[in-house]
Amino acid sequence: MEPSHSASHPLAIHDLTVAYHRKPVIWDIDLDIPEGKLVGVIGPNGAGKSTLIKACMDLIPRASGEISIYGKPYKKQRSLVGYVPQRESVDWDFPVSAQDVVAMGLYRKVGWFKPVRKKHLDKAREMLSHVGIEHLAERQISQLSGGQQQRVFLARALAQEAKFYMMDEPFAAVDAATERAIVSLLRELKNQGKTCMVVHHDLATVAKYFDWVVLLNMRIVDAGPTDLVFTEENLRKTYGGKLSLLDEAAQAMRHGKSHK
C-alpha cells in the first residue's frame, strides 16, 4: 500500500534520508502514521529510531525528503506536537525542581520574555499529580528515582497539550509501577483521540502495548497494524542475523498472542 500523505495524518514522511558524515542513518523512509493510534517504533540498536523522531522535529538536518505534521511543515505545527526525549539526554544535576521542569512544557504558551506565573506552576503541579508524583514537585530532579524522572518528562509532555506525541524510549530502565503508569497514560491519550509514536525496545511487550507498529532498520521493513505486521518473518528481516534476539522475538510473539 503506497502511503497517501494526506493532511489528516499526524505524521507523513516522504522519501526521508538522514546521514551523518555521509553515511546514511535512515534511508528513503516513506511513512504515514494514522491518527488516534499507539504506534511502536521497533528496530535494533543503531537502526535510526531516535534519528527518525528527531528528524521529524527538525532537530537534525535531513539529506532529502519531506515531512509534514497534519499536512504542514513542523515549524508551523509546533503547538500540535509534544516531545519526550531520552532520559539520558539532559543533565539531572541542573538546579531545577520537578515542577520547574514540567512548567517548561508551557513555555510556548507563556510566550517570549514573559516570566512563568503562578497559574503555570499550578498547571505543572496538576500534571505531576496526573502521573502520581505531585508530592515530589519541589524536589531537585537528581533526587528522583529513574522512574520518577521519566514521569516528570511525561508530565511535561502532557503540559504541552499536544495532539501528537513523540516519545524516545520512555520505558527504558523504569520500575514496574512506572511502566504500568506510562501504559495507562498512553491509553488515556489514545482515548482522547491523540496519537503517540513511541520508540520501544522490549519486544515482549510490543503486542500488548501498541496497536500499530513501525519496523525500522535504516529502511522501513514494514509498518501497519500490529496483528498484520508484527510477524516472525518481519522481525527476522528487521533484526537480521542476531539469533539470540530472534529467539527472544519468537518468544515475544507467543507471549503476545497469549495475552489477547
Place this chain on the structure above:
Amino acid sequence: MTWMPADTSIVVVGSLCAVACALPGCFMVLRRMSMMGDAISHAVLPGLALGFLLTGSRASLPMFMGAAVMGLLTAYFTQSISKWGKVDRGAAMGITFTTMFALGLLLIVQATDHVDIDPGCVLYGALELTPFNTFGVIEMAGYIIDIPHSAIVLSIVLCMNLGIIILLFKEFKISAYDPELATTLGINAQLMHYLLMAMVAVTTVAAFESVGSIIVIAMLVVPAATAQLLTDNLKIMLVISAVVGVLAAVMGHISAIIVPPMLGFDGTSTSGMIAGSAGLLFMFVWLFAPRYGLVAKLFSSRKIEVPEMVASRDSACPK
C-alpha cells in the same frame, strides 16, 4: 592599614566586574562549558586590535563590537571544528582560541609601533590604576567623589547582562537544561548560546582594562561553581554567585593591602588576590556546604539510606 577613597573605587570596580562576569558565568558552568570563558577572553584580542586599527582610537564602542564578533566567531568555529573535524569540543576550543589569540598578538605588535596597547596590561589589567583614570567628579554632602572611567563602562555592561538575563530568564534556563526540547518549542537553543557567548565577549572586554583577562576567567567560573554547591534553585544560584563575586573583590583588595607586608614584600596585584580569594571561597564552600560539601557528604554516607524499593512503593500510585 589606612583605607583611602582610592581603595573604595578599586573595590567598587572589582565588584562590578565580578558580578557582570558571574551572571553569564552561571549559565556557562551549567552548560558544562566553563572553559569557553577562557577561550573567548583570549579570542577577543584580534577583535580589540582590529577595532583599534580600523578606527585609530581606543574608543570603547568599536572595540566592543570587534570583541562581540570575535566571541561569536569563537563559538562558531569551536562548534564547526568539533562537528566536521571529529574532535572533541575541548580540543576544538583549544585550536580556535590559541589561533585567534596569536593573531591578536600579531596585530597588537603591529599596532604598538604606532600606539600604546601593552600586552601585559591586557593579561593582568591595572586595577590599581583605575582611580587615576577618572570619568568625572561628583560632589555629594561635602565629599568629593571621583568616578573611575571603568566603573561607568562596567556598570553599563552589568546592567545590560542583568537586563538580558531577567528578560530571557526562562529561555536561557530551558536552553541550558534541555536544548532539544527548547528548539522543538521554537526557542532556538543555538541562538541563545550565541547570545550568551556575545555577552561573555563584551563583558570580557569591559573587564580587560581594569582587571585583565586572567581574572575575568576566574570570575566567569568560580562564583558560579561556588553558588552551584549551595543551592538547587537557579534564581538563587545567580544571586549567590553575585554575592560571592563581591565578597571575593572585597577580600581580594583587603588582602592585597595586608598580606604582602606581612610576608615582607612591598606590594602585589589586587587582581591576583581577587582571583585567589575567589578560589579560597570556593574551597571553603566545597568543604562545608550544607548538602554538597565534602564534610556533609562524609556524614550523610554514614546514615542508612531508604532502599529504592521501599521509596518507590510509597510513591507508586498510577492513576
